[in-house]
Amino acid sequence: MAKKLTFGGRLRELRLAKKLSQRELADKVASRLKEDDRRGFDFTYLSKIENDRLPPPSTPAILALAAELDADSDELLALAGKAPPDVGDELRKKEGARVFFRSATQQNLTEAEWQRLQAYLERMRKEGK
């Protein structure tokens, strides 16, 4: 059975795979963030996060990390227990999405059932095009 990774553990994996030091990665992330955000990203902060001594960083920081590491931002956001920002927007704007989400979570669907829904969505798309 696959080992269950924490956010920090996965982040370290990804960083090492890219052969970056904490300082390098933190600096790159910091410059990505400085552009719009006013927050920084120190390498000592990264260290604590990798060791799960602090909770995962903010959503913008996670997105910057994923971008820098060519990683799947949804995976990291999920490990951090946060919803992707655009999914959040969709739920905020579309009542239908909200209703759907409510029923889906209440039914506690299996992976197979999610895949069926995915397939149906796929069919809808083709037909609609």
Add this chain to the structure above:
Amino acid sequence: MAKKLTFGGRLRELRLAKKLSQRELADKVASRLKEDDRRGFDFTYLSKIENDRLPPPSTPAILALAAELDADSDELLALAGKAPPDVGDELRKKEGARVFFRSATQQNLTEAEWQRLQAYLERMRKEGK
């Protein structure tokens, strides 16, 4: 065309429909919150929120308000621009859910399409039972 309500406006509607004063409602919400949370809920705060002079309150407070007013918490959360609290959890646990919402969001579905999905989900449930 239906008038577009703000969070504050809708909240006031709901409160008046229940014939509660700001003090009464705020007190009830406060006692609901005190149980787990350490935050309060003052009537003057409620006043400002109803007049949209302050942003909507925290998610726990919105949930308590909805419960006290027998209102739909998803509606209030949506008006407040917040995602329902369990979104992160569901997406964390089920990869299928993540993939599904990603595609659905990217396709920018209409309300009608969300309803079709909802109908399909309904069918799945009946058949699976």
Add this chain to the structure above:
DNA sequence: ACCGATGTTGAGTTGAGAGTCAACATCAAT
């Protein structure tokens, strides 16, 4: 005219999220 209930406002407080900074430990290479 007064009183109690209700609602509004400006100023102030507080706790937590999101980091920073200085100092130290470890290790490989020279």
Add this chain to the structure above:
DNA sequence: ATTGATGTTGACTCTCAACTCAACATCGGT
């Protein structure tokens, strides 16, 4: 044994969301 690069840690800071508090305005009832 020194140096340079890397990682770890504890203590601190800073900002802002989320409120509270005291004071005042308005209005209906008596």
